[in-house]
Amino acid sequence: MDVIDIRKLEAIGLAQGMPLMEMAGSAAAEFVTQKFPAGSHVVLLVGPGNNGGDALTAGRILQNKGYEVTAVMPQPPGPTAKDARRALDLWLKNGNPIKQDLLDAINAKRPDLFIDGLFGIGLNKPLDTSWQAMIDNINSTGIPVLALDIPSGIQADSCQTMGRPVIATWTVSFIAATRAMYDPSLKKYIGQWHVCTLGLKDPDGTHQS
DSSP states (O other): OOHHHHHHHHHHHHHTTOOHHHHHHHHHHHHHHHHSOTTOEEEEEEOSSHHHHHHHHHHHHHHHTTOEEEEEOSSTTOOOSHHHHHHHHHHHHTTOOOBOOHHHHHHHSOOSEEEEESOGGGOOSOOOHHHHHHHHHHHHHOOOEEEESSOTTBOTTTOOBSSSOOOOSEEEEESSOOGGGGOGGGHHHHOEEEEEOTTOBOTTSOBOO
């Protein structure tokens, strides 16, 4: 599905009052609990858009379930979209810090998992040098990565790599999968992937949960 069609479904859900970010965060957190035990150290990679809000929401839920969660946001002030900003405010209100330096965060205690919430399907330009350096550092650690929507660094419609993308172990796409998820040349970045429709209708009109 094209990004514009996913955005249309998203808008329908929001107009119906569906808390889509909370639902996406809950789905991501549930996925983590199936792979890692409570007490595991999860590092959130928080970008400037709703993808970052999804990661923060997942992190808040995981923290409530007994996971150790660290949030890294390399470029404050962080998300400006309404729901993503609310997710950040909730994270901070709970007394959780935001770290800016990835290496400081992972050197303090090696993570068991990264959650990639840097760009998702919103990326439409090449990665700049600072973002690319961060992604290269993530990939060099060998630590498993759960990407939300799509590994950061891939353009969802064109299937182009906008630099060297995150190499994910798993990818969970929300609402629907984009074109890039079906491109065999990107399999090495996407890893095992799953779709969580959040209860919205897919392109052929069926309804999934």
